[in-house]
Amino acid sequence: MAGPRRPLDETLRQARSLVEDELVPLEPLLLAERFDELEPALERVRRRVREAGLWAPYLPKDLGGSGLALADFARLSEELGRSPLGHYACHCQAPDVGNLELLMLHGSEAQKERWLRPLARGEIRSCFAMTEPEHAGSNPVHLATTARRDGGDGGDWVIDGHKWFASSADGAAFAVVMATTDPEAPHPYRRASMLLVPTVAPGFRLVRNLPVMGDAGRGWFSHGELRFEECRVPAENLLGPQGGGFALAQERLGPGRIHHTMRWIGLAERALHEMCSRAATRELAPGRPLASRQAVQHWIAESRAEIDAARLLVLEAARKIDREGAPAARVEVSAIKFFVAGVLDRVVDRAIQVHGALGVTDLTVLSYVYRHERAARIYDGPDEVHKSVVARRVLKDYGVEIEI
Numbered sequence: 001m002a003g004p005r006r007p008l009d010e011t012l013r014q015a016r017s018l019v020e021d022e023l024v025p026l027e028p029l030l031l032a033e034r035f036d037e038l039e040p041a042l043e044r045v046r047r048r049v050r051e052a053g054l055w056a057p058y059l060p061k062d063l064g065g066s067g068l069a070l071a072d073f074a075r076l077s078e079e080l081g082r083s084p085l086g087h088y089a090c091h092c093q094a095p096d097v098g099n100l101e102l103l104m105l106h107g108s109e110a111q112k113e114r115w116l117r118p119l120a121r122g123e124i125r126s127c128f129a130m131t132e133p134e135h136a137g138s139n140p141v142h143l144a145t146t147a148r149r150d151g152g153d154g155g156d157w158v159i160d161g162h163k164w165f166a167s168s169a170d171g172a173a174f175a176v177v178m179a180t181t182d183p184e185a186p187h188p189y190r191r192a193s194m195l196l197v198p199t200v201a202p203g204f205r206l207v208r209n210l211p212v213m214g215d216a217g218r219g220w221f222s223h224g225e226l227r228f229e230e231c232r233v234p235a236e237n238l239l240g241p242q243g244g245g246f247a248l249a250q251e252r253l254g255p256g257r258i259h260h261t262m263r264w265i266g267l268a269e270r271a272l273h274e275m276c277s278r279a280a281t282r283e284l285a286p287g288r289p290l291a292s293r294q295a296v297q298h299w300i301a302e303s304r305a306e307i308d309a310a311r312l313l314v315l316e317a318a319r320k321i322d323r324e325g326a327p328a329a330r331v332e333v334s335a336i337k338f339f340v341a342g343v344l345d346r347v348v349d350r351a352i353q354v355h356g357a358l359g360v361t362d363l364t365v366l367s368y369v370y371r372h373e374r375a376a377r378i379y380d381g382p383d384e385v386h387k388s389v390v391a392r393r394v395l396k397d398y399g400v401e402i403e404i
């Protein structure tokens with residue numbers, strides 16, 4: 001169990017040295033997809049992280065964490081985000097962090113014993129299976145996966161469906177699966193439930209890891225396509241109330257978007273650092289570095305301002321969630337989701353441009369971030385949906401009702 005709480009600044013310093021001294025040196029293995037070497041090396045780092053008291057910082061102390069408030073965890077998330085390996089090393093990675101939250105808030109005692117505690121200790125991993133290849137994920141109520149009772153109330157759940165982009169399904173011990181359980185419920189948002197499905201359950205199949213921008217992926221670094229073919233789990237594997245799936249998903253996504261956006265700010269800071277280092281040392285002619293060119297200076301200045309603005313927005317949203325709960329901050333959370341994803345996109349693109357040909361090789365981390373974080377503008381709701389949420393709120397004051 002973790003000891004008394006340390007000052008946040010000390011934790012942030014520790015996180016920075018962890019990233020610089022232990023994780024950045026492992027990044028070439030990630031860039032080359034040399035998972036056989038990367039995975040054991042990361043496990044060794046994770047053991048040291050536990051001893052150093054940086055393990056699962058957002059979890060309460062009785063689950064082995066440090067019980068950081070969301071706004072404090074956001075600051076730490078930025079430090080860890082400077083490397084694509086940071087969150088995994090400290091056991092605060094998606095999708096486990098969201099599933100831990102769901103289990104803490106809605107798990108029964110038996111579910112906590114079986115899933116939450118081993119997940120908190122990092123003995124198992126998990127995934128979240130909601131999106132389906134055949135339906136627009138942007139409209140989450142449009143689901144074809146079903147879970148029906150076999151033998152009336154108290155009978156097993158039998159799940160049929162097809163999911164994809166279940167991040168980290170490869171090697172996960174269980175999936176949190178969103179399925180329609182109440183097709184006749186009058187309100188579409190009351191028709192689905194969440195179920196805990198062990199990946200060894202009969203009828204569960206990991207079809208493949210989806211190739212993403214040229215990377216095959218493996219283990220935690222993967223996105224799985226899944227089939228559920230009369231997949232059977234006992235009645236007690238329902239997570240939260242029947243028909244409560246969307247309400248739970250909404251709760252999961254509020255803090256989750258703070259985690260993602262602060263991680264992106266960390267990545268953007270890293271990209272800006274790489275951009276400035278290159279601009280300062282790459283010479284167009286003796287004594288004339290790239291940094292002497294006004295175009296490059298403008299990219300640096302724009303990046304600095306955009307990252308700082310993004311951080312302020314996210315910290316304000318995190319404080320609102322800490323104070324008033326996730327539902328109260330819905331508009332702020334949508335605003336940061338598209339705004340910060342855009343900042344990351346632009347900063348990484350500028351950093352690549354400053355690196356010239358080197359920028360498109362796998363010899364710097366920039367290409368990995370560019371390939372894998374292009375998706376930031378898509379996952380957890382595409383930009384356009386979040387912009388509509390913000391516009392709906394703004395236009396309400398002008399008497400305009402818009403549908404999303």
Ligand SMILES: Cc1cc2nc3c(=O)[nH]c(=O)nc-3n(C[C@H](O)[C@H](O)[C@H](O)COP(=O)(O)OP(=O)(O)OC[C@H]3O[C@@H](n4cnc5c(N)ncnc54)[C@H](O)[C@@H]3O)c2cc1C
Pocket residue numbers: 095127128129130131135136137138139164165166167223375378379380381382383384385388404
């Ligand atoms: C890297 C990555 C990881 C992911 N991890 C997970 C995971 O772990 N679990 C999981 O269940 N899912 C996961 N997803 C899926 C993700 O949540 C969906 O991709 C997302 O919700 C969008 O759904 P879609 O891909 O079906 O796009 P669609 O819904 O088909 O939308 C396509 C495009 O249409 C536009 N669009 C959509 N709606 C609107 C609108 N209302 N107004 C205007 N334009 C619109 C947007 O530009 C959007 O990008 C992941 C996806 C990625 C890329």
